[in-house]
Amino acid sequence: MNLSIGTTCTAHGGSSEFVPSGVAVGTEPELNTDDFATFKLSEHTPLATIDYGVERAGYPFFHVDSLTNPVQVEVKYSEEFEGLNSPFGDGPYTFANQLGNSFRVETFNITETGRLRSSLLQGGQRWQSMRLLTDGDVSFSAVGFEATIDPVEPEDLPGQFSCDDETLNEIWKLGARAATAACVDKGTQKAIWEVDPTNGVFARSLRPSLSYKGTGLANYTLEFDTMIQRGGSWWSVASTLAGNAYTLLFTGELPDATRFANVNTTLTPPNTISLSYGVDFVNQTTLPSYVLDVFEVPFPVRENTCGHLSVSLNDTQVFNISKSSYPLATGEFTGAFGFGAYQDQEAYFRNVHVFDTHNGSSLYSNTLTTTDVLAEYGTQTNTESVCLDGPKRDRLVWLGDFIHTARIMGVSTSRADQARGTLQYLLDSQIANGELSISPAIGYDMKVAPESFSISGAYPLADYQLLGLISFHDYVRWSGDTAWAQETWPKWQKQINxxxxxxxxxxxxVQFTNGAFLGAQEDGSAVSCAAVQALTSAAEIASAIGDEESAAKYRKVGASLATAIYAKLWNNELGTYGAALSDMGNFSVSGTGFCITSGVASRNQTSQALARLSKLRLGPGYKDSSDESSTDPSTNISPNTNGFLLPAMFGNNASTTGIDLVRSLWTVMLPGDEERNKTATGTSWEYVNAKTEGPGLGLFTSLSHPWGGAATYILTEWVAGLRPAPGTAGFGYRNWIVAPETGITAGLKRAQARVETAFGGALSVQWQLNGGKVNAIIEAPETTEGKFTYHGRTIRLSGQTSYNVTVSV
Known part of the structure; x- marks a missing residue:
């Protein structure tokens, strides 16, 4: 099985570039492309399809080789091929400021030859199209992306896995490449606003970026100056920092001199102010938006002319209309304000003044003419190396979703700086009660006034606190970074309390009150068992840094919680753990996974619960819970929650079932027939549709989501059999295990794996089954020690850097 890999080259100044593997020129998008070469767009062949082979990210660039006259070219970006046939690409993504273009379509006015570069990055895509909009011919000798992620290929990462099953090799790469694409270095995601000392901030193709200082405001009047450079200006009020808002789009007269040929005047009619509620003016799959009204402006709105706007919001009046006239707009008039520009639009903003509508007192004032506004509005260059949820969408630092990413990094990228940076950024968001923000945006400074973000609703899904704590443990487990653990321990203790x-x-x-992702928030098996695992993990770290008092406390609380789960949530008739005290007739993937990996389930319960999973089997994997429909065509399979099952299966004599799940669920993400080639990006997906075995949320699906890459670390740790020893002895791979039995049970004849240790070098194993014997060659730092296990036999290894072990099968 072969993937078409785009090449990476070095450009002037030493920066890396991603360049295409293929191109096709015609009248519509083409799935099959030829090797990339100089191409021309003309009246008869106006569209080029560009294939990068796998997920890429960066600032788009184009080298214009020749043109007959100035032309306009529309460029689309998409992870999935079908996005090139959509008017909006596979976007837009306007639910949060993500330090990138909010739109997946941008238009260029090309007036001369030479290099052309977009000012806003596109975070992740395999496919790109370029469509000529106007008369003339234009040729391009190069296109690509100035890389904003590490250009390293999976084959060149510090961590490695391979075996004699090529499908498993490609599955391992899915999570490795997804982590590489989602984790970004400090300073690589540049500021998305420009600041002019006279005209104020300049925004283009961006969701309104919000001042965190406005998150608690209500019943206010917002005043500002705006100058439209192209198309219009866009602002929001009564907004959460990520999610729904009341947004207003001020569209100018759209003069012919600056108007793009593809402007949608139905969506953005000239000389109007459009009012919407949601995250945009168009619907996204899971984020509906509503155009509430369109108001005509009774005069032509000129570009490059500064004007003053005032919008009154006092809970009863918007443009002299009642809020009750818009039942679809459910949000209260409370929250932050911000400024941006719609697709291909450009505008300046300055002289913001917010005052109390009732008494006229000043609540906020800023000229927007100094660079300190970048941090306030979350538009500054990223100040920390962090891992995002995904490169194209959910470009936020998600607390709970990091749980799989943290383990993938340990067996592939070994980027301790990025993992530590992620956890530090989350710790910086901690509020007084100990909670961490579940999804901070990377353009803000989370050290400043985290309580402001709390007001904006950034702390729901309480069980993400559990998953974040487990991620902390897993990072320390593979990195051995107990020094940083000790340095930040007081903050983690606040969260644990x-x-x-x-x-x-x-x-x-466990009883939460502000929601849960894994299952029932009150007295639920998934949340309660995850809490046991989190407390056990915290106890291990406490022991590693010498805090035995806390370790004993966390073990005691965890044991008491486990006893309650064991006594109250096991449904003997069902043969598994009930979803919750109030829902004992249902059960879930997450509840099964965590109740086993946390050690709550007895050996007998584990066997029964794993057998009971067959009732959840649907399509290529397991549906989340027994009360989820098996016939609804929109039912999705989550590689994320299915990933919680894998350690439970492989660690408890169900490796045959586990390897079947790896092969069935993760293979659909690989190239294959024509339909699979349309969706393969070389990375792990967010959701899989149970019926079609394609992306689970349509074009909205992230096809590069490391939360769906659990198979990567499972293949290293269980199929190759290379993993750290249990407990604190295994931190940093000081003690390790090589156990090839699972791989041999899966039908493999050979496998090899490598990981980086905290003790001055790599740890690797190569094993091969031959003539009734398995031979393993192990390389390890001399200061580490381990054991080779096979079928009940254990051979201890220490004091050397190389070991050769042979045992009979």
Whole structure:
């Protein structure tokens, strides 16, 4: 099985570039492309399809080789091929400021030959199209992306896996490449606003970026100056920092001299102010938006002319109309304000003044003419190396979703700086009660006034606190970074105490009040078992840094919680853990996974619960819970939650079932027939549709989401059999295990794996089954020690850097 890999080259100044593997020129998008070469767009062949082979990210560039006269070219970006046939590409992504273009379509006015570069990055895509909009011919000798992610290929990462099953090799790369694409270095995601000392901030093709200082405001009047450079200006009020807002789009007269040929005047009619509620003026799959009204401006709105706008919001009046006239707009008139520009539009903003509508007192004032506004409005260059949820969408630092990414990094990229930076950025968002923000945006300074972000609703999904704590443990486990763990320990203890305070004195189970992702937030098996695993993990770190008092406390609380789960949530008739005390007739993937990996389930319960999973089997994987429809064509399979099952299966004598899940669910993400070639990006997906085995949320699906890459670390740790020893002894791979039995059970004849250790070098194994014997060659730092295990036999290894072990099968 072969992937078409785009090449990487070095440009002037030493920066890396991603260049295409293929191009096709015609009248519509083409799935099959030829090797990339100089191409021309003309009246008869106006569209080029450009294929990068796998997920790429960066600032788009184009080298114009020749043109007959000035032309306009529309460029689309998409992870999935079908996005090139959509008017909006596979976007837009306007639910949060993500330090990149909010849109997946941008238009260029080309007036001369030479290099042309977009000012806003595109975070992740495999496909690109270029469509000539106007008369004339134009040829391009080069296109690509100035890389904003590490250009390293999976084959060149510090961590490695390979075996004699090529499908498993490609599956391992999915998570490795997804982590590489989602994790970004400090300073690579540049500021998205420009600041002019006279005209103020300049925004283009961006969701309104919000001042965190406005998150608690209500019943206010917002005043500002705006000067439209092209198309219009866009601002929001009563907005959360990520999610729904009331947005207003001020479209100018759209003069012929600056108007692009592809402007949608139905969506953005000239000389109007359009009012919407949601995240945009167009719907996204899971984020509906509503155009509430369109108001005509009774005079032509000129470009490059500064004007003053005032919008009154006092809970009863918007443009002299009642809020009750718009039942689809459910949000209260409370929240932040911000400024941006719609697709291909450009505008300046300055002299912002917010005052109390009732008494006229000043609430906020800023000229927007100094660079300090970048941090306030979340538009500054990223100040920390962090891992995002995904490169094209959800470009936020998600707390709970990092749980798989953290482990993938340990067996592939070994980027401790990025993993530590992610966790530090989350710690910087901690509020007084101990909670961490579940999804901070990377353009803000989270050290400043995190309580402001709390007001804006950035702390829901309480069980993400559990998953974040487990991620912290898993990072320390592979990195051995106990020094940083000790340095930040007081903050983690605040979070742990917050978790402990949510264990009910009545039921002995976890009870959250602000939502849960894994399952029921009150007395649920998934959340309660995840809490046991989080507390056990915290106890291990406490022991590693010498805080035995805290370690004992966390073990005791965890054991008490486990006892309550064991006694109250096991459904003997069902043969598994019930979803919650109030829902004992249902069960879930997450509940099964965490109740096993946390050690709550007994050996007998584990066997029964794993057998019971067959009732959840649907399509290529397992549906999330037994009360989810098996016939609804929109039912999705989550590689994320299915990933929680893999350690439970492989660690408890169900490796045959586990390897079947790896092959069935993750193979659909690889190239294959024509339909699979349209969706393969070389990276792991967010969701898979149970019926079609394609992307689970249509074009909205992230096809590069490391939360869906659990198979990567499972292949290293269980199929190759290379993993750290249990407990603190295994931190940083000081003690390790090589156990090839699972791989041999899966039918492999050979496998090899390599990981970086905290002890001055790599740890690697190559094993091969031959003539009734398995031979393993192990390389390890001399200061580490380990054991080789096979079928009940254990051989201890220490004091050397190379070991050769042979045992009979």
């Amino acid at each position: 917050w978790i402990i305070n949510h264990i009910s004195n009545d039921t002995g189970l």
